[in-house]
Amino acid sequence: MLPWIAMIWVPSYNKVEPxxxxxxxxxxxxxxxxxxxxxxxxxxxxxxKAKSAKSSKAQPQGGAR
Incomplete structure (x- = not known):
C-alpha cells in the first residue's frame, strides 16, 4: 500500500532536483x-512462508480413511 501511495501522489516527486x-x-x-x-x-x-511451515508441522499428515 505504501509504494502505491508514494507513486500515485505525483506532485511529491515531479521535480528535477536533487x-x-x-x-x-x-x-x-x-x-x-x-x-x-x-x-x-x-x-x-x-x-x-515461516508461518505456513509452522502450521503445517502442527497438523497431522495423512488423509481420512
Whole structure:
C-alpha cells in the first residue's frame, strides 16, 4: 500500500532536483520505490512462508480413511 501511495501522489516527486548520479529526482525516486517494493514483498513472503511451515508441522499428515 505504501509504494502505491508514494507513486500515485505525483506532485511529491515531479521535480528535477536533487539529482543523483546526474539522474533527475523524478527517475531515481521511482527506481528507489521499485527496490523498496521488492524488499517489502520479500519480507511478506518469508514471514508468510515461516508461518505456513509452522502450521503445517502442527497438523497431522495423512488423509481420512
Amino acid at each position: 539529482q543523483l548520479f546526474e539522474f533527475p529526482f523524478f527517475y531515481w525516486y521511482q527506481l528507489l520505490w521499485v527496490l523498496i517494493s521488492a524488499v517489502i514483498t520479500a519480507l511478506v513472503y518469508f514471514k508468510t
